[in-house]
Amino acid sequence: MSERNGMKMTGAQCLITALEDAGVTTLFGYPGGQAIDIYDALYDSKILHHVLVRHEQGATHAADGYARATGKVGTVLVTSGPGATNTVTGITNAYMDSVPIVVITGQVPTRVLGSDAFQECDTTGITLPVVKHSYLLKDPNEIARTVAEAYYIARTGRPGPVVIDVPSDVAQAQDIVYEFPADVKLASYKPTYRGNNKQVKQAVRALMEAGKPVIYAGGGVISSGAETELLKLVETLHIPVVATLMAKTCFPADNPYYLGMPGMHGARYANRALQESDLIIAVGTRFANRVTGRVTGFAPHAKIIHIDIDPAEIDKNKHADIPIVGDARLVLAAINEQLAKQDAQPRTAAWIQKIDELEDELPLSYADRGSVIQPERAIQLLDQLTCDGVDTIFTTDVGQHQMWASQYLASPRRPRTFISSGGAGTMGFGLPAAIGAQFGYPESRVICISGDGSLQMDIQEMATAYENSLPIKVLLLNNSVLGMVRQMQDLFHGKRFSQTTFTGNPDFVKLAEAFGWSGARVEDPALLEEALRGWLATEGPALLEVVISPEENVYPMVPSGATLDEELVEDATGKQEEEE
Amino acid sequence: MSRTLSILVDNKPGVLTRVTGLVARRGYNIESLAVSITEDSNRSCVTMVVDADEDVVHQVTKQLHKLINVYKVVDLTESDYVDRELVLFKVNADPSRRGEIVELVNIFRAKIVDVSQTSLTIEMTGTDDKLGAMERLLREYGIKEIIRSGKIAIPRG
Incomplete structure (x- = not known):
C-alpha cells in the first residue's frame, strides 16, 4: 500500500x-x-x-x-x-x-x-x-x-x-x-495464463509422434520470457525453430536447430521447412500474412499447435488443431514437464538432415558487385564488429534496411536486443525507439539501423538524443530512394518508379553535425570496415551514412499472395529470377 | 445469415462505441441493436443482430470478450432463446377503412395507441415473423412510417 x-x-x-x-x-x-x-x-x-x-x-x-x-x-x-x-x-x-x-x-x-x-x-x-x-x-x-x-x-x-x-x-x-489501490481486480478482465491440461497432453502426444516438426516462435516468446523453456523443448526433441521478426533474439542464433526468420523475406530453408513440416508449434504468434504468405497454401501437410495468451488469435488466420490459450512460458513449461515424465526422445534425425541439406542448397546469400557497398555486407560487418563483448541493442526503421538487418545480424544476442516495428511497419520508429532503449539501458551500446526515407520521418529526435547526451549510433543505409516500394515497382509494376526517388536529400553528415552529432559518410567498399570501426568508437551520438545503390533489392522475396515456396531469388549477376 | 448476440457490459459512457466499433471495423452492418440496464444498474445488456458469416461473428465474439468493459458474450443464434421486438406502425386510415384495420389489430393482439383524422398508430410486440406478417397486411392500407425498437433476447430456462 x-x-x-x-x-x-x-x-x-x-x-x-x-x-x-x-x-x-x-x-x-x-x-x-x-x-x-x-x-x-x-x-x-x-x-x-x-x-x-x-x-x-x-x-x-x-x-x-x-x-x-x-x-x-x-x-x-x-x-x-x-x-x-x-x-x-x-x-x-x-x-x-x-x-x-x-x-x-x-x-x-x-x-x-x-x-x-x-x-x-x-x-x-x-x-x-x-x-x-x-x-x-x-x-x-x-x-x-x-x-x-x-x-x-x-x-x-x-x-x-x-x-x-x-x-x-x-x-x-x-x-x-489520494488512494492508490494495493492491487487491481477487474471482474471482466482475467487473462488465462495456464494452458488447459488436456490440451497440453494432446500437444505432447502430437510432439512425440511428429516426424517433421517446426517451432514457429513469435513475439510472445519474448514478452512472456519463455526463451529458456523454448530452448529446453528444442534440446529435448531436436525441433528446428523459425523465429519471426518480433521473435528475433528469442533463441540462440548459433544453435544448430535455429533456422532464422521465415516469411516474405525469410531464409528459403526456413520457409521450406515450414512448408514441408507435419507439425507446427506456433508460440506467441498470430500467423501474420508477412509470415505465412498465402495462408491457404501455408504448411499444407502440417497439424497446428497454437499457443497464445489471446484467445482471439486462435483460428483467426489459420485453423489450430490443438489450440492452447495461455502464457507461452507457462504452457511450454507444462509441455516440458510432461515430456520429461514420459522420457521423450528426439526422433527428428532424418528431418534435421533434410533441413541441413536445404540450408546447403538454398543458403541466404547475396551477389557482391564489388564497386559499390553491398548493404548486406555492411550489416554483416556491423554484426561482427559488435560481437566485442559490449552489450548491444539494435533498433531498426522500416524498409529494405530492416529486412537486411533481420537477415544478416546473425550472431547470438540476448533477448530484447532487436527492436523493430513489425505489424504496423512504422517508418520513423527506429531513432526514437533507440532513445527509449538507451534510457532503459544507459550502459549499453544502442544502434539504430535506418534508411534515408525512415530517418527523415523522425529526424527531429536527433536533438533529443544530443540534449540528453545519449551515445546513440545511427547506421544510415542511404540509397536516396524509398527502397522497399521501389523494389515492388521494379518487380511487379513494370519499373514505373512512381514517387519513390528523392532527388534533393539533405547532406546527412552536415545535418548530424547541426544536431550536435558526429557524422561521417562512406561510399567506397574498401573503406567500409574502417568507417564502421571509427563510427562505433566515436564518443557521443554518431551517424554513419553508408551510400548504397538504389538498384539493390531484398532477396529472397515471396511476392504478396504467393505461397512460401514460390519465392523470387537473385542470380549471380544480381538480377532477379523466379524459382519454378 | 443473421446472428443474435447478447452482450453484458459496464453501464458506462463509450462502452457501446467499443462494442459496435468491432463490428464496423470489419465492414459489417448492425441490423438491430437494443441496449438498456439490467437487474444490476452497473451493467447493461446489448442485444445485437448482425448479418455476417459464422466465422466473422465467432471472431467478433472473441474480440468482444477482450474488451475490458465486457463481462459476457453469448451467441444466442444456435441456442434456445426467446426474442421480442416492439414496433410502431403509422398507417393511412381514412374513416371508411378503420374497421378493417382494427380487426387486424385484434387478430394480432396489437394495440392502437394514436388516432388522427387520416391515420392510426399501432403498437405491436412479437417475433420477427409475426411483425413481418402484420407489416405485409398493413401495406395494403399504406404505411406512413415504421419504427422498431430493435430485438431483445433472453435464453430460455
Missing part, C-alpha cells in the same frame, strides 16, 4: 504520485496548455525523469522502445488536440506489436468537452480501435485507481497500449484524498 494514501492533494499531484506508485521512473512527453497542471506537479517529483522530445510521435515510439528493451511499461505524457493526435501512430505501432505503454493526454475541461474548444479532440474516440483500453477521467477521485488499472491492463495478458485522457479541471481539482 502506498504510504501516501490518505493524503490530500490536487488532481495533478494525484496523477504524478500514482505514476510513481505504479513504478514509473522514466516518461517521454511534450507539454501544452491542457497538460500544464500535470507538468506543474511533475516539477516537484523526485522520482520521475521526464524526457522532453521534439514531437509527440517521437515520445510514443521512445516509450515503446523503452518498453521493448526493458520489459517494463513505457509512459507518455502529452497535451490535448494535436498533442494527442500525434501519438496515434505510436499507439497503433504499440498495439500491433503488443507493447505495453500508457499514454496520458491532457484534455479540455469537462464543462466544454464536445464543444470544439481550442486544442480539443475526441482522444478516446480517435484512439479507440488501437488501444487495449482507454479512460476519459472525469472524476478526480478516480485518478489513482485509474492509473493503477491502466498499468495493470497494459502489462498483463496480451500487453498493449492504454490511454488516459485527463481534462484540465480534473487535474486542477483540490483536496482530493
Whole structure:
C-alpha cells in the first residue's frame, strides 16, 4: 500500500504520485496548455525523469522502445488536440506489436468537452480501435485507481497500449484524498495464463509422434520470457525453430536447430521447412500474412499447435488443431514437464538432415558487385564488429534496411536486443525507439539501423538524443530512394518508379553535425570496415551514412499472395529470377 | 445469415462505441441493436443482430470478450432463446377503412395507441415473423412510417 494514501492533494499531484506508485521512473512527453497542471506537479517529483522530445510521435515510439528493451511499461505524457493526435501512430505501432505503454493526454475541461474548444479532440474516440483500453477521467477521485488499472491492463495478458485522457479541471481539482489501490481486480478482465491440461497432453502426444516438426516462435516468446523453456523443448526433441521478426533474439542464433526468420523475406530453408513440416508449434504468434504468405497454401501437410495468451488469435488466420490459450512460458513449461515424465526422445534425425541439406542448397546469400557497398555486407560487418563483448541493442526503421538487418545480424544476442516495428511497419520508429532503449539501458551500446526515407520521418529526435547526451549510433543505409516500394515497382509494376526517388536529400553528415552529432559518410567498399570501426568508437551520438545503390533489392522475396515456396531469388549477376 | 448476440457490459459512457466499433471495423452492418440496464444498474445488456458469416461473428465474439468493459458474450443464434421486438406502425386510415384495420389489430393482439383524422398508430410486440406478417397486411392500407425498437433476447430456462 502506498504510504501516501490518505493524503490530500490536487488532481495533478494525484496523477504524478500514482505514476510513481505504479513504478514509473522514466516518461517521454511534450507539454501544452491542457497538460500544464500535470507538468506543474511533475516539477516537484523526485522520482520521475521526464524526457522532453521534439514531437509527440517521437515520445510514443521512445516509450515503446523503452518498453521493448526493458520489459517494463513505457509512459507518455502529452497535451490535448494535436498533442494527442500525434501519438496515434505510436499507439497503433504499440498495439500491433503488443507493447505495453500508457499514454496520458491532457484534455479540455469537462464543462466544454464536445464543444470544439481550442486544442480539443475526441482522444478516446480517435484512439479507440488501437488501444487495449482507454479512460476519459472525469472524476478526480478516480485518478489513482485509474492509473493503477491502466498499468495493470497494459502489462498483463496480451500487453498493449492504454490511454488516459485527463481534462484540465480534473487535474486542477483540490483536496482530493489520494488512494492508490494495493492491487487491481477487474471482474471482466482475467487473462488465462495456464494452458488447459488436456490440451497440453494432446500437444505432447502430437510432439512425440511428429516426424517433421517446426517451432514457429513469435513475439510472445519474448514478452512472456519463455526463451529458456523454448530452448529446453528444442534440446529435448531436436525441433528446428523459425523465429519471426518480433521473435528475433528469442533463441540462440548459433544453435544448430535455429533456422532464422521465415516469411516474405525469410531464409528459403526456413520457409521450406515450414512448408514441408507435419507439425507446427506456433508460440506467441498470430500467423501474420508477412509470415505465412498465402495462408491457404501455408504448411499444407502440417497439424497446428497454437499457443497464445489471446484467445482471439486462435483460428483467426489459420485453423489450430490443438489450440492452447495461455502464457507461452507457462504452457511450454507444462509441455516440458510432461515430456520429461514420459522420457521423450528426439526422433527428428532424418528431418534435421533434410533441413541441413536445404540450408546447403538454398543458403541466404547475396551477389557482391564489388564497386559499390553491398548493404548486406555492411550489416554483416556491423554484426561482427559488435560481437566485442559490449552489450548491444539494435533498433531498426522500416524498409529494405530492416529486412537486411533481420537477415544478416546473425550472431547470438540476448533477448530484447532487436527492436523493430513489425505489424504496423512504422517508418520513423527506429531513432526514437533507440532513445527509449538507451534510457532503459544507459550502459549499453544502442544502434539504430535506418534508411534515408525512415530517418527523415523522425529526424527531429536527433536533438533529443544530443540534449540528453545519449551515445546513440545511427547506421544510415542511404540509397536516396524509398527502397522497399521501389523494389515492388521494379518487380511487379513494370519499373514505373512512381514517387519513390528523392532527388534533393539533405547532406546527412552536415545535418548530424547541426544536431550536435558526429557524422561521417562512406561510399567506397574498401573503406567500409574502417568507417564502421571509427563510427562505433566515436564518443557521443554518431551517424554513419553508408551510400548504397538504389538498384539493390531484398532477396529472397515471396511476392504478396504467393505461397512460401514460390519465392523470387537473385542470380549471380544480381538480377532477379523466379524459382519454378 | 443473421446472428443474435447478447452482450453484458459496464453501464458506462463509450462502452457501446467499443462494442459496435468491432463490428464496423470489419465492414459489417448492425441490423438491430437494443441496449438498456439490467437487474444490476452497473451493467447493461446489448442485444445485437448482425448479418455476417459464422466465422466473422465467432471472431467478433472473441474480440468482444477482450474488451475490458465486457463481462459476457453469448451467441444466442444456435441456442434456445426467446426474442421480442416492439414496433410502431403509422398507417393511412381514412374513416371508411378503420374497421378493417382494427380487426387486424385484434387478430394480432396489437394495440392502437394514436388516432388522427387520416391515420392510426399501432403498437405491436412479437417475433420477427409475426411483425413481418402484420407489416405485409398493413401495406395494403399504406404505411406512413415504421419504427422498431430493435430485438431483445433472453435464453430460455
